[in-house]
Amino acid sequence: MSSGLPPHGGNLSQEAFRLGLRPAQLLDASASLVPFRPPADLRRALKRAIGGSALRDYPDREQRQLRQAIARFHGLQPEAVLPGNGAAELFTWAARDAAACGVSGVPDPGFADYRRALACWGGAVISLPLELSWTRTWPQPWPFQGGLEQSCQVLWITNPHNPTGQLWSRASLEPLLQSYSLVICDEAFLPLVPEGEVQSLLPLVETHPNLVVIRSLTKLLAIAGLRLGYAVASPERLQHWQRWRDPWPVNGLALAAGRSVMADQSGMHRWLQRVQAWVAQEGNWFHQRLIDLPAVSPMPSSANYLLIRGEDSLLELRERVARQRVLLRDCRSFIGLGDSWLRIGLQDRRGNRRILKALKKELS
Template identity: 40%
Template sequence: MNRPTHGGNLQWAATLAGCEPHAILDFSASINPLGLPSSAIAAIQSQVASLTSYPDPSYHSLRQAIGQHHGIDADWILPGNGAAELITWACRDLATHCLETVLFTPAFNDYGRALRAFQATIYPCCLLDRLLGNDPDSASDDILNIPTDPSLLATLPNSHRRGVLLNNPHNPTGKLFDRAFVEALVTTFNWVVIDEAFMDFVPPDRHDQFSAVPWVERYPNLVVIRSLTKFYAMPGLRLGYAIAHPDRLRQWQQWRDPWSVNTLSAAVGEAVLQDTAYQQATHAWFAQAKPLLETGLRQQPGLRVLPSAANFFLVQSDRSVPALQQQLLQQHQILIRDCLSFPELGDRYFRVALRTVSENQKLLAALRDRLGS
């Protein structure tokens, strides 16, 4: 079986570990460990009888719920079959309207897939030193301060038809791009797509400072993509949404299958966005578990942990990660995410998701066992 390029491939891990997939403790996919909200399960149960009809192709009710959640008119919202589907249409737009699309690397693997599918010209801009905190200008906390003057932007393509695809918070480092930098992109590029798949984890008191959602109605060149996969622990259901100018979303609807979101996902989306108890429980877990895992990782010999605003940490290791990954699987049935699919990082980095406090303790104990602290 080939080495996976995404996290969460339990079949692959189980084959290596010699156990059943359900026995693997998965730190490779950054999914909320509180599990599927009970409101989601109730929504699924209530909709089973509706499976004999097609979903409403306008997703009116779901769009209303998402609109209410963000305080935005429902016309500016398009639900999709996971953020992945919407990234595909955003990349078709970028390929059609831009001579070049700037991709800050290391970047989530799927961006390249979607851009290449439409023959977009990719202009890679490597931010590795800044993201890793090796650049003297970049802060050592979880915010990436990119000075806009003298500007990184000046080094990017100067065409009036340039686009950019940005991930905030950034996967795999968990860094947040600061507001000034994002605003500089929105005001100087003619097409800006921001994937905020992990933004829901940013605590509410910081969220509005970093999310670009409040800007969408002001900047018609801006698209924000959100995912329900990670925060609501539903990678198997597939639900995400784009927030963008209604004309653009109408165009995407003409390109795609009319029923991209199935009935169960649509009902779940409506329910979980109103599930404030689950949202609060998630923020409480995050506030408790994150500093404990970060401190525990920092105490391990040979590891360097990057400050992260998201529900995962990128860790630099002084030894080869594929070997460590294999040992953790075979000895402890624990799966960490190697970073081989991020070519800029190579074999000395891994990413671990934040799980429950007791599961994180298991990871730390297994690492202690392997690394000898």
């Protein structure tokens, strides 16, 4: 990043080192992961895989069983699914296609990794500036309607948007497929959003070869360290990506863990219910408590993270809160957000209380 700031949150070990602490002493609300332990079934699958041959053997290069489990879960054909080493790896290949199609339109402030991926291939980018105020009604219409087609051929959509937490309506996204050579829709956080799934573009992939949908399992299953995501797109497109990438991009443990959770459909639905109930309940509770704090305003969010805005710079507040062992996301690396913004990843009640206590102490 030209700013020299880390482009992502979740820099737990660096921050712990800087603060002279151990990572376990910090509450990391700079990343936005589900605060529960990964599903028990997944942990058991990992144990079995370690006890078996997953550490020794090369992983299946075609990821057949995982592809099948994901495809069955979404009612797709396995050839339309490509697992990756997190969603981030798959952006690299989506960006290669994007660079070949022309100029990419990327909403700002937005997830920095799209630009990283486009830069790999010299892909041209134009910034689509989002309004920095929005209401609390979900879903909302995609804000860039009409006229953009002249300046960009590719559109990158994040649904729900990161860092704002806005949920875009499928009805407003669907017509975009007629206007752009390629639409890349990052649905990394969509399964966490209460009633978010109805806004997904997944059902449109089969009939629209110019659509790529990317999902992440790292936030949903709290496995950011294991790394797992998947792309859904036309089989022809995914065959190209498979030829371009490293020979073994998804390791044997991630394959085993992903296969076991995705194949257990009722277990996965129970997990989704639990996660969405947490976002609905804790999200409201936390937002209400933040409203009561002086000098900062919480922004509405449909997702498990939200932005707070200060009248002046919040950097000193962030540092003082960090000294109280709570990490919040510095937003200066988001284009269009400056030092008066911080992003907070939702925690369980105990964690949210800890964040509020630290903020209250430093703001009073």
